[in-house]
Amino acid sequence: MSRGSQLPLGDRLAAGPRGLTSTLAQLPPLRLLLNALARLPLSGHHAVIGLPYLWLGLFFxxxxxxxxKISFADQLIAQPPYSSLVDLATEGYISLKLNIGNYTFLGSDPLYFNxxxxxxxIAFCSALICLVIGYPMAYAMxxxxxxxxxxxxxxxxxxxWTSFLLRxxxxxxxxxxxxxxxxxxxxxxxxxxPIVMMRTNFAVYVGIVYSYLPFMILPLYSTLEKMDLTLLEAAEDLGCRPLKAFFTITxxxxMPGVIAGFSLVFIPALGEFVIPDLLGGTETLMIGKVLWDEFFSNRAWPIASAVAIAMLSLVVVIMAVQKMLAKHAEASQ
Amino acid sequence: MSRRVHRSLWVWLGAGLAFLYIPIVSLVIFSFNSSKLVTVWAGFSTRWYGSLFHNDQILDAAGLSVRIGFISAALAVVLGTMVAVALARFGAFGGRALLSALSTAPLVMPEVITGLSLLLLFVAMEQAIGWPAGRSAMTIIIAHTTFSMAYVAVVVQSRLAGMDPSIEEAALDLGARPGKVFFVITLPLISPALVSGFLLAFTLSLDDLVISSFVSGPGATTLPMVIYSKVRLGLSPEINALATLMVAIVGAGVVIAGILMNRAEKARIRDEQMALAGDDLPAANPVSQA
Structure with a gap:
């Protein structure tokens, strides 16, 4: 699709869905793909599974x-600003060059580690504060x-539902x-x-807790609402005090709600960019903002990619821990 | 089942809700401030709404954002529903676990990573096959569809899971083809989930700053990108006016949608109960007459 196609987007929409598909079908890679698909003996089931598979595979x-790949490339002053890893060497060999310099750079500069x-x-403490504020709210609800x-x-x-940026x-x-x-x-x-609050860590905490509190309340509410209240009545009948009943039963x-809510706050807060950028100061260095600055200010695509991989590994570890805890919580019931 | 709880909990709930609404209320109040200083009250005025409607940059960006939101939400509903149907109705198939993982991963992916990785894909694809040539509204639509289809899949999947499959099975037993069963029976029953999925995808698209900033090119500036560049320069009463309009539209939309869906749900439950009650009346049931 050409650069000039930004404008006629509305026109193509006005032409209706058939207009849009015909324009899409004219694109060379898509046309080849559609032709290939048309020749395969496909059923509806295959299409229902295959289409989202193709989309998520290609775009995710x-x-x-x-x-x-790019996290192992060299920084170049070119467009795009990174080197290619695979070269056809002169003797016909394919040489693969992996540059781990980006990662050693991340390790050596305290900025990234800090x-x-x-x-x-910040993400962990924010999730904890959300839990403390949100649990009684969800309970009352x-x-x-x-x-x-x-x-x-x-x-x-x-x-x-109202704009996150505006809030x-x-x-x-x-x-x-x-x-x-x-x-x-x-x-x-x-x-x-005046008390100085803007451009401090305090402002970042306020922003994150404020933005993600609903994500904590919703899973807590749904587990608390489903709870069998006769258990509490039985405990009360047997002389258990309400506070003790809360800690031993409710x-x-x-716990499944606590774990779900905690990770729903912790994981997105970890990569947050908007809040530390708009509310935080120089003392608030968050990894999402570092990645953004490397990419947009320094045009350091390989470093930004290495930061992304480091961040991603952290998310994967957290997800694994969360899965384990959730399984444990379920098993103990 | 309700249960008496301590009064202090109600105070806590009230304070928590106040915390959620004070910033929004303050935005709305100060949008009617006549002074350019956003936080010092100088008198009632609607001048910022007037200047908002003459700000072509904001209006153009809003138009583009709405178009991108509509197209990406529509695509996300189609693809997300496909994922949901495959996961909830097809039983075991090869690659089911991978599809499930792929479709939920965008929910937990930090936005900066999604944005960066998609941009690098578009650059690599442009180098390799020449498409997409440059970044535009098209690349933003692709990016938004990719992350919002995951939300649609979750919403539709939970609706499918909560649905009685016996109606679909009955239609299949009577010889209807699976495609027909889907369009005639399943689709109308999951339509509330499709509507909320669409609204969710549209809102997410309209709200996205980070991913759009990565994958957009010159000429494709969305509303959050304009807001962000203005906000970075400091407070602006025009942005307050814009926020008030958005809160009003979204608030009205959510309340109306909530009421309509509640009513539709009640009607559906009533119909189901009537249908079940009909079984007991011999006159209404030809099978028991025979």
Missing amino acids: LVPFVIVL AYLKSVE ARSDPAWRGVLLMLVVLPF VYAWIGLLNNNGIINNVLIGLGLIQE LPLS
Whole structure:
């Protein structure tokens, strides 16, 4: 598709779906693909499985192979700014050159390691704070009048549907030195000088906890709501105090929700870019922002790829731990 | 089943909800501020809405974002539904585990990685086969479809899992072809999930800054990209006005969709109950008459 095809997008849409497919079918690789597909003895089942497979394979799996490849390439001043790994050497041999320099560079420069650790620390603490704030909220929701639950649930979900970027932007107005919170506190005579909150780690924590709190509440709510309350009644009848009943019955039974909520906050917070960029200062180095800066400011594609691979390995480890814990929680029930 | 809980928990819930809504409310209030200083109240005014509607950069970007959102959400619904049907209805098939993993992985992938990897793919493909030539709205649509189809798959799959398969089985027993069963029986029954999947995909696309920034090219600037470049320069009352409009549209949309879906769900449950009750009435059941 040519560069000029950016504009006629609307026109092609106006031409209707048939117009769009015919334009798509004119593309050489797609036409070849469609012709090949048409010749195969395919049933509906194959198409239903095959199409998403093709899409995800091409646009999700292959890209990671390319990232992995480029993380071993040399930085070049060229377009695109990286070297090719495989060369046809003069004698007809194929030479494969892997440059692990990008990874040793990540290991040697404390900036990257500190950003890595700081991201884990901030994401973990944010998830913990979300759990502490969100658990009582989910508990109250799950034990509320059933008629109210739908409304409460909608109230928790609604912020998620409004722009994430704009909700983070709102905190700039609240946390600034001449922002709403400082103005109110000075107006009330509680403080004389504004408290510096913007461009600190505190602002980043506020932003992450605020943005991801609904992701903690939803899984907690759904496990707490499903809970069999007769267990608590039985415990009470047998003389168990409410607080003890909570810690011996409710909390263990809600562990799957705790694990799900924790990872739903922890994993996206780990790679967060917008929040540390808009609310954080120089002290907040997070790995997502490092990757962004390497790519957009330094045009260091191989380094950015190596950062991505390092980040990805961390996500994979966390996912594995989460799977293990979830299995354990399920087994103990 | 409800159970008495301590009063302090209600206070906590109220405070938590206030925490979720105070930033949004503050955005809305200060969008009507007459001063250019966003955080100091100087009087009521709608001037920022006027200047918003004369800001071509924002309007063009909003138009592009809506178009990208519609196309990518439509594609995501088709592909995501295919994944959901394959995983929920086809039983065991070769590569099922891989499809399941591939379709949920985009949910947990950090955005910077998805963005970077897709851009590197597009660059490599352009070098190898000349397509896509350059980055444009097309590459953003592909990227958005890829991550939002995973959300659609999850939503539709849970709907399929909660659905009684006996109706589909009955139609198959009576000789309907699988394709026909899907379009005549399954599709109408999962349509609420398709609608919420579409809305979810559309919202995610409209909201995405990070992935779009990686895969877009000159000439394809989406709304979040414009907002981001403005916000980086500091607070802007026009952005407050824009945020208020978006909150109003989304809020109204979610509330209306919620009410409609609730009503449709109630009607469906009533129909099912009537159908079941009909079994007890001999006159309504020709089989028991015979």
